[in-house]
Amino acid sequence: MLSRVWSAATCGIDALPVEIETSISTGLPSYAVVGLPDGAVRESRDRIYAAFQNTGIPLPHGKITINLAPADFRKEGAAFDLPIALGLLAAHMQDAKHEALATTCVLGELALNGDVRPIRGVLPMVIRARREGIKSVIVPSGNAREASLVDDMEVLPLANIREGHAFLKQAPGGPVPFRENTSRLVHESQRDDCDFSDVRGQEDVKRALEVAAAGGHNAMMVGPPGAGKTMLARRIATILPPLSREEALETTQIHSVGGILNERGVVTMRPFRAPHHTISDAGLCGGGSNPMPGEISLAHNGVLFLDELPEFKRQALEVLRQPLEEGKITISRARITVAYPARFMLIASMNPCPCGMQHSLNGNCVCTPAQIQRYLGKISGPLMDRIDLHLEVLPVPFDTLSDRGEAESSEAVRRRVLAARDIQRKRFKGLPHNAHCNAQMSMRLVRKHCSLDATGENLLKTVIQRLGLSARAYGRILKVARTIADMAASQAIRPEHLAEAIQYRVLDRRPY
Numbered sequence: 001m002l003s004r005v006w007s008a009a010t011c012g013i014d015a016l017p018v019e020i021e022t023s024i025s026t027g028l029p030s031y032a033v034v035g036l037p038d039g040a041v042r043e044s045r046d047r048i049y050a051a052f053q054n055t056g057i058p059l060p061h062g063k064i065t066i067n068l069a070p071a072d073f074r075k076e077g078a079a080f081d082l083p084i085a086l087g088l089l090a091a092h093m094q095d096a097k098h099e100a101l102a103t104t105c106v107l108g109e110l111a112l113n114g115d116v117r118p119i120r121g122v123l124p125m126v127i128r129a130r131r132e133g134i135k136s137v138i139v140p141s142g143n144a145r146e147a148s149l150v151d152d153m154e155v156l157p158l159a160n161i162r163e164g165h166a167f168l169k170q171a172p173g174g175p176v177p178f179r180e181n182t183s184r185l186v187h188e189s190q191r192d193d194c195d196f197s198d199v200r201g202q203e204d205v206k207r208a209l210e211v212a213a214a215g216g217h218n219a220m221m222v223g224p225p226g227a228g229k230t231m232l233a234r235r236i237a238t239i240l241p242p243l244s245r246e247e248a249l250e251t252t253q254i255h256s257v258g259g260i261l262n263e264r265g266v267v268t269m270r271p272f273r274a275p276h277h278t279i280s281d282a283g284l285c286g287g288g289s290n291p292m293p294g295e296i297s298l299a300h301n302g303v304l305f306l307d308e309l310p311e312f313k314r315q316a317l318e319v320l321r322q323p324l325e326e327g328k329i330t331i332s333r334a335r336i337t338v339a340y341p342a343r344f345m346l347i348a349s350m351n352p353c354p355c356g357m358q359h360s361l362n363g364n365c366v367c368t369p370a371q372i373q374r375y376l377g378k379i380s381g382p383l384m385d386r387i388d389l390h391l392e393v394l395p396v397p398f399d400t401l402s403d404r405g406e407a408e409s410s411e412a413v414r415r416r417v418l419a420a421r422d423i424q425r426k427r428f429k430g431l432p433h434n435a436h437c438n439a440q441m442s443m444r445l446v447r448k449h450c451s452l453d454a455t456g457e458n459l460l461k462t463v464i465q466r467l468g469l470s471a472r473a474y475g476r477i478l479k480v481a482r483t484i485a486d487m488a489a490s491q492a493i494r495p496e497h498l499a500e501a502i503q504y505r506v507l508d509r510r511p512y
């Protein structure tokens with residue numbers, strides 16, 4: 001007997017369809033899997049046979065050949081356990097309803113007791129199945145909510161192999177279609193325990209971070225330990241616009257492939273990733289023989305926070321150049337090349353010197369000018385050029401810390417950010433350029449939307465000549481000025497908007 005079962009395999013955040021053909025013929029008992037399976041796929045036989053035996057399902061017998069097509073693409077992981085098992089049953093059972101598998105994609109890993117375990121990468125595989133015309137998908141129960149994000153797809157969650165056996169016979173006890181209002185789930189789950197009102201003082205820095213959030217700009221905070229840099233950074237996500245359903249779907253795809261989805265099965269809040277400074281360049285950008293997403297991709301549509309930036313390996317930091325410009329990272333290996341989205345807000349922090357005590361309240365800095373220069377020199381000029389706002393964070397006086405008054409909440413700040421983003425959304429609507437906020441504008445859009453009057457032109461010319469700023473820094477100053485003007489609901493960029501944008505280039509004005 002011959003059976004065919006549809007499945008899929010991930011390739012980056014996309015997926016490839018895989019057809020599993022099972023042939024059972026007379027002859028000496030044997031079991032062979034062909035089509036470039038890896039070790040985990042070859043080991044599926046032992047998991048499948050143990051699951052059949054422990055659940056009372058008759059074991060197939062005879063000469064068994066399983067082909068994973070296309071045969072020139074390497075198949076990896078345990079997600080093929082369930083489709084191979086159902087293919088074996090369909091080829092072995094006399095009463096199997098093969099038409100039930102004709103328009104169904106099957107995904108899942110089997111436990112020895114017959115339970116179906118969750119797998120990673122379900123969302124991109126279900127999206128690809130819909131693209132191929134598949135009408136329904138069988139997934140582990142733990143992946144049902146994730147799979148339900150895809151419209152026009154019937155999701156059949158499977159708890160154990162017995163339900164799959166009943167599905168093939170179209171008998172009672174089979175899987176029941178799962179339905180979830182994912183739009184409501186995304187909307188209701190966007191809550192955070194952090195709030196801007198927790199931060200006392202630092203009003204100038206809060207204003208600058210509001211500008212960064214309004215335009216999607218990168219920011220660097222420089223100040224002594226305990227000034228509040230990390231506390232401020234962890235609250236930036238609370239003032240960003242809520243994830244749209246499309247953004248949630250895209251972000252969930254990446255987290256699904258990375259295997260870090262939460263129990264909800266869907267990413268409902270903007271990611272906040274804060275890797276340790278010992279991370280490698282592969283950990284930051286992604287990698288491996290089968291390239292997995294790195295921290296910059298896991299931060300897509302959210303915030304990447306690099307605390308103590310000069311402590312990171314220089315090679316790891318230089319990896320950030322391409323993603324900061326293009327919003328994606330391309331990883332090339334001998335067998336495969338994948339591209340992961342990586343459009344994030346970079347928020348970095350650093351001390352002003354190795355000991356961190358320069359500009360502190362006690363002023364006991366013991367670093368020499370050469371040590372400070374060497375410390376700051378770990379960050380290259382090209383990387384610093386790509387950071388729009390350089391902010392000085394000074395220690396907070398005791399009287400401000402002990403103030404019991406009410407500080408402005410994240411919700412109040414977010415309303416202003418949303419108003420500015422709405423202006424930008426209308427500005428870029430219908431344009432062929434892939435820009436959603438001011439930080440993503442190309443130079444053509446900068447020339448079109450960031451024109452200055454004569455006073456502004458003279459001011460910017462003086463600053464560029466005096467500080468020797470690069471063309472990239474020139475463009476980023478104009479983008480920040482455009483955001484400040486949007487926050488003031490001004491059609492034109494006035495000199496005061498430009499002056500505020502210029503003052504956010506602290507590290508251009510002095511070596512610190």
